Amino acid sequence: MSKTEFVSPEGFRIDGRRPSEIRTFRCQVGGVSQNADGSAYVEMGCTKALAYVYGPKEARRGAMKTQCGVLTCEVSLAPFSTADRRKRSRYDRQTVELALTIRQAFESSILLELYQRAQIDMFVHILETDGGHKAAAINACNLALIDAGINIRDSLVACSAGYIDGRPIVDMNQAEINAGGVELLLGVFARTRKVSVIEMDSKITPEVFQETYEACIAACRDLYTAMETAVNDTALRLVHSK
Amino acid sequence: MEVDEQRVPEDEQDKDFPQLLPLVTPGERIGHVSAYRAGAGVYERRGHLYASKVGEKLIEQDDSNQLPVVSVETAGLSGSPSVPFTGATVLAQVTRISPRRVDCIILSVEGRPIRDTSNPYKGIIRLQDVRPFEIDQIDMLECFRPTDIVKAKVVSLGDSRSFHLSTAEQDLGVVFAKSTSGHPLVALKWNEMECSKTKEREPRKVAKPSD
Incomplete structure (x- = not known):
């Protein structure tokens, strides 16, 4: 396979996946932190993310709203997580933007009207990035919220997809992202399929978008199946150990 | 009471996301407003009741003539943190x-x-x-x-x-x-x-x- 070829004539990608195949998905619901009210760890291939949820607790003065709860999110990208090792400040543009995306996504997921005058804090740590760390962060937050027992409308599942060599590929790794093609980030509610997060910077035709979007939805479904199984396994184990 | 499944619009419940195991998970449909009242861990949308937590589905009928209450008992993940509410x-x-x-x-x-x-x-x-x-x-x-x-x-x-x-x-x-x-x-x-x-x-x- 030549270096510029991202899908071989046999239909395999650089890391041996099919175009519609997601990377190995591993997750742990709860038990990541002693202090947090909910926590989760998510691995999508080599991309690893941790999420902690604190709350609901008494809202900070000034931020308090009387009609619904307040949601905050903070993301940190570990210095060793990227190929070029560098420390990022708390106000790094990239992480602040991701935190905002996550917060807005979950504001539509959490039943915030149940948490009047309370505050829910989400903290995400990206431990390793190999493409798709935004999706991993969203998935980790979703599992941590479930673990914390916070009322949510539906599971929010996120995945990325691209379009290379005339076909969509899902859950791209860093090598595929570096190719500089299309990158679509999609966060959907698992059951209603309603889109909560959508992010894409490139200009593409509606046909290409449609194809990429559908591939991404299918990948979200695969991720959801894996996440749901993990949640159920954890819950069943805890019920039995009672 | 039988719930009419036909009334659900196509996009509401996706058949590709199946119910996997006995516990209910957030977003899972657990009944219709004509059959139950929503309790803790349950929310209502367009006439249907959905779970908002992971846990076991509980149906309770009190003495009154009203509909039974369906609620979701949290299955002891890290648990739901407590916030005071009126009447608590x-x-x-x-x-x-x-x-x-x-x-x-x-x-x-x-x-x-x-x-x-x-x-x-x-x-x-x-x-x-x-x-x-x-x-x-x-x-x-x-x-x-x-x-x-x-x-x-x-x-x-x-x-x-x-x-x-x-x-x-x-x-x-x-x-x-x-x-x-x-x-x-x-x-x-x-x-x-x-x-x-x-x-x-x-x-x-x-x-x-x-x-």
């Missing part, structure tokens, strides 16, 4: 006493401890909420003392600073207190407690012990 029974510790009100911090809500103690929920018991009778004769210092543990009900979310609590019921009031000599007090009657060591008597608004 809380345990609170008295921090400050003034002639018109008692300030306290809330320690637990409906038997669930508040884990984050760095920024506690504050509560106040106003003079008129101490007991239901002879309100004009209440002396706050004969009802509570700082450090007492009080069982109270949340009457309202109060102002932006604190929840309004009430002890105006028989089984509400001081449940644990220490005497001036530092030993635990034992309840004697509704307005008096006795030191377990010195037998000294002190006035309190005592909660009637349950059975």
Whole structure:
């Protein structure tokens, strides 16, 4: 396979996946932190993310709203997580933007009207990035919220997809992202399929978008199946150990 | 009551996302408003009821002629943290006493401890909420003392600073207190407690012990 070829004539990608195949998905619901009210760890291939949820607790003065709860999110990208090792400040543009995306996504997921005058804090740590760390962060937050027992409308599942060599590929790794093609980030509610997060910077035709979007939805479904199984396994184990 | 599945629009429930295991998960449809009322961990949208937590589905029928209540019992993941709500029974510790009100911090809500103690929920018991009778004769210092543990009900979310609590019921009031000599007090009657060591008597608004 030549270096510029991202899908071989046999239909395999650089890391041996099919175009519609997601990377190995591993997750742990709860038990990541002693202090947090909910926590989760998510691995999508080599991309690893941790999420902690604190709350609901008494809202900070000034931020308090009387009609619904307040949601905050903070993301940190570990210095060793990227190929070029560098420390990022708390106000790094990239992480602040991701935190905002996550917060807005979950504001539509959490039943915030149940948490009047309370505050829910989400903290995400990206431990390793190999493409798709935004999706991993969203998935980790979703599992941590479930673990914390916070009322949510539906599971929010996120995945990325691209379009290379005339076909969509899902859950791209860093090598595929570096190719500089299309990158679509999609966060959907698992059951209603309603889109909560959508992010894409490139200009593409509606046909290409449609194809990429559908591939991404299918990948979200695969991720959801894996996440749901993990949640159920954890819950069943805890019920039995009672 | 049979739920008409045909009424659900195509996009509402996706058949590609199947139900995997016996527990319900957030977003899972668990009934129709014509068959059930929504309880804890359940929300209603377009006539259907959906789970908003992971857990076991419970259906309870009370004595009234109303529809049974469907709720989701959290399956003990890290558990749901507690926030005081109107009508909740809380345990609170008295921090400050003034002639018109008692300030306290809330320690637990409906038997669930508040884990984050760095920024506690504050509560106040106003003079008129101490007991239901002879309100004009209440002396706050004969009802509570700082450090007492009080069982109270949340009457309202109060102002932006604190929840309004009430002890105006028989089984509400001081449940644990220490005497001036530092030993635990034992309840004697509704307005008096006795030191377990010195037998000294002190006035309190005592909660009637349950059975």
